Structures are given as C-alpha cells and as structure tokens.
Amino acid sequence: MRRIAIALALVCSLAGCRKKGGELGPGAGGAWLVGERGMMINVHADGTLSDYDLEIDEDLLDIACRGTDSVFVVGARGTFLRTFDGGAEWESIELGTRGALRSVAAASREYVVVAGDEGLFLSADSGTTWSTLATGSFASVTIDQTGDVIMALDRGGTVWREDRASALRPVFASFGAVALAMSPSGERAVVMGPGRTLWTSATGGASWQAVELGGSYDLRNAWIAPDGALLAVGANGVVLQVDAQRRVSVQRPVRADLEAVHLGPGGVGYAVGADGRVLQTLDDGAAWTPTSRAAPQRVLGVDQSYPPY
Numbered sequence: 001m002r003r004i005a006i007a008l009a010l011v012c013s014l015a016g017c018r019k020k021g022g023e024l025g026p027g028a029g030g031a032w033l034v035g036e037r038g039m040m041i042n043v044h045a046d047g048t049l050s051d052y053d054l055e056i057d058e059d060l061l062d063i064a065c066r067g068t069d070s071v072f073v074v075g076a077r078g079t080f081l082r083t084f085d086g087g088a089e090w091e092s093i094e095l096g097t098r099g100a101l102r103s104v105a106a107a108s109r110e111y112v113v114v115a116g117d118e119g120l121f122l123s124a125d126s127g128t129t130w131s132t133l134a135t136g137s138f139a140s141v142t143i144d145q146t147g148d149v150i151m152a153l154d155r156g157g158t159v160w161r162e163d164r165a166s167a168l169r170p171v172f173a174s175f176g177a178v179a180l181a182m183s184p185s186g187e188r189a190v191v192m193g194p195g196r197t198l199w200t201s202a203t204g205g206a207s208w209q210a211v212e213l214g215g216s217y218d219l220r221n222a223w224i225a226p227d228g229a230l231l232a233v234g235a236n237g238v239v240l241q242v243d244a245q246r247r248v249s250v251q252r253p254v255r256a257d258l259e260a261v262h263l264g265p266g267g268v269g270y271a272v273g274a275d276g277r278v279l280q281t282l283d284d285g286a287a288w289t290p291t292s293r294a295a296p297q298r299v300l301g302v303d304q305s306y307p308p309y
Helices: none
Strands: 006-008 010-013 031-035 040-043 049-051 060-066 070-075 080-083 091-094 101-106 112-116 119-123 129-134 138-143 150-154 158-163 166-173 179-182 189-192 194-201 209-224 230-234 239-242 248-251 258-263 269-273 278-281 299-304
Touching: 031 060, 031 070, 031 269, 070 101, 070 112, 112 150, 119 138, 129 150, 138 179, 150 166, 150 179, 179 209, 189 209, 189 230, 209 239, 209 248, 230 258, 230 269, 269 299
Parallel strands: 060 101, 060 299, 101 138, 209 258, 258 299
Antiparallel strands: 006 129, 010 091, 031 040, 031 299, 040 049, 060 070, 070 080, 080 091, 101 112, 112 119, 112 138, 119 129, 138 150, 150 158, 158 166, 179 189, 189 194, 194 209, 209 230, 230 239, 239 248, 258 269, 269 278
16 A cells, blocks of 8 residues: 555646636635535635635535645546645646545645546645555545655545654444544544444544544534544534543534535634535534525535644
C-alpha cells in the first residue's frame, strides 16, 4: 500500500467558471457548498446564497478550503477542480482516473489528498503532480494542518494512517463505517456510520474508544474540535453532539437527511442536506437556523475558509 506512481496532472481552464460579481468567494466570509450536477454555491456571512455556473454536469462530492483563496473540489468521473484566487477562475485537473473522487483535504504546506473509488492520491504541490498512496476503494480522507499526518477510510471500514515516520498502514477497523474526521492537529479522530456506536481516538489513531450513542443513527459526516468535542450529522436530520467528556446530545432541526457539516471559528458553522437544505449555527451547534433560501439540488459537501494557519 505504498506510493506506487507519480504523474503530471493535465490542467485545463474551465470556460465560464468565474464567480458572479466582485464580492463573492470564500474570502468574503461564510461557506461554500457543492452538490449534484455541478452545483456550487457561496453562502455569505449573512446567510444569503449566491450561485456559480461551472458549466459542468458531474456531481460534486466534497470541497476543501485552504486559507481564503485556495479551494479544491472533487466529484464524479474523476472530477478535480482548484482555484487560487477565491473562485475568480478555476482549473480542471486530470488525475488519470474515471472513478468517483469522494473526499478531499488540504494542508497549509501545499499538500492535498484525495480519496476515491480507484485509489488514494497525494499531491505536494497543490494538485499539479500526484502520487498514488494506495489502490482500492476509499470513502474518506483527512490531513492535519501541517501535512504530516494522513488518515483515510476505505470502503470496507478500515482506517489507514501515514505520517513522516511510517508508510500507510491500517490502524483500526469498524465494519460499516462510512466517514472519518480528524482535528487540525492530527491528534483527535472519529469514525462513524450507521449504528449505536461511534469510535474516537485521542492518540492520532494509535488507540480507539467506543462512544455509545443511546440510540441507532445513520451518521454521514462529522467535524471534530481540538479538545475532542464533535458534531455529527446524518439521516432524518439528526445532529449529534459529543462533548469533551463524551456526553451525547441529539437534536433534529429538520427531517431531511443531512450529508455534511463544518464548524468554523467563533461558533459559526453549516450543516447541509439531501433536499438542498442549508442550516447555519452561530453558537457551536446549540441551535440551527435555515438560510434564507435552500439550494436547488442535493448538497453533498461544505467547507469554510479562514486566514491561513
């Protein structure tokens, strides 16, 4: 499962892929959403939404922001997009795969990692060249803020880890797990899926502890804080919080499935869902309010941008 290939990506401009007006993009605050049939939306700090027209039809499955200007997006049929100017212009990059790219994460030192149906891929130059970390089918990937630690979840429920001291190796397995999240430091992690239990690590994946949820939930995505507190979202509008003492609380602000969540500085965050629902929190997830309008299609990924580390 070591790196097996290095390739120069084919880069081409996306015609028409420009933000609408001069005040949009992650540098303006708020968040970015991606979803079905090439949908990309900027959520402004006041909760209003502005659409992009990327002139592509592929489903966009995940998004990762680095600082306020660099953004990376992945999707169906090998789709990988990047911008370095807050969305004014985008590039489409060919990674050499037609399988879906399902998850993307970015670090401060130009590292970008991508997980997909045909492998796990790493770039050390913001997507210009790529190495293959592993073949096989992967559902989720994350990287710490320095680029020193990578964790990935394969479609069989095995968690893999690579760091500066060792090659990619399995560190944990949870049958049926569908998503993985890690704190910016790389010390905290969580693995989740359908069921009554999720698994957390406070040791960078060296050891894992079960958190009993008190009920059965179909969890789809999570965000984890440096102290280990986490937010997870899932089917039927569930928003599940686990604090640093592993106490669990559950709310359902909506009944639609929620597919992704992200919490940023100052307690501002977003949860997005299958019917285009976009929820905003201003208090670290204690309360959620729908934005002024819903997205036109199913939303599958969300991220927020802030100044570089």
